[in-house]
């Protein structure tokens with residue numbers, strides 16, 4: 001087992017601080033969409049672009065072949081970085097500490113996960129499962145893009161000094177995926193609680209951004225540079241998160 005593998009193994013049990021943040025995502029259902037992804041502006045000098053790298057364990061695996069048949073890795077990673085930065089930040093307040101992002105394409109369980117490298121949290125790693133690519137062959141391009149955009153959020157978002165609920169972390173990641181028009185068609189609005197995570201929280205955040213103005217989710221993310229407190233919703237919108245969730249549910253007719 002390599003030192004990298006050992007690191008991932010040890011990462012499975014949690015991620016509670018900024019320096020050692022790891023996210024594992026295995027709950028995705030497949031995407032069937034043929035969404036057009038709007039062209040993101042090319043990185044301008046105001047937006048920091050990290051060094052982008054890729055490591056492929058086996059170029060002849062069906063998942064790797066499918067990946068390269070559908071996507072150019074440089075474009076994929078650049079667009080993912082730009083989607084995250086332009087959705088969650090401005091050039092003035094965006095994080096500039098991320099020095100590199102490496103995409104690992106390898107056989108593994110689950111869908112994907114991300115973490116800081118074992119040596120330095122400024123070097124990020126995104127791991128994508130070749131099995132997941134193979135299992136979503138009919139819509140490989142959209143599915144890979146959606147998953148990578150989601151994981152790229154984890155490389156750049158704030159986590160309230162490790163105190164942010166996991167559901168909000170995942171919801172912000174899928175909010176960026178949703179805003180990039182990469183939300184799979186089976187995603188549905190609704191859910192049982194605001195911090196259920198993934199698309200449930202993503203649609204809630206999307207509603208907040210519409211109701212309280214573009215930049216609302218940016219503000220929530222930026223508040224989480226400090227230790228997370230649920231009161232940040234009140235401070236940003238003037239209403240408690242439970243009250244907001246009730247209004248959201250009412251807007252859906254339930």
Ligand SMILES: [Zn+2]
Nearest residue numbers: 023025170173
């Ligand atoms: Zn995630």
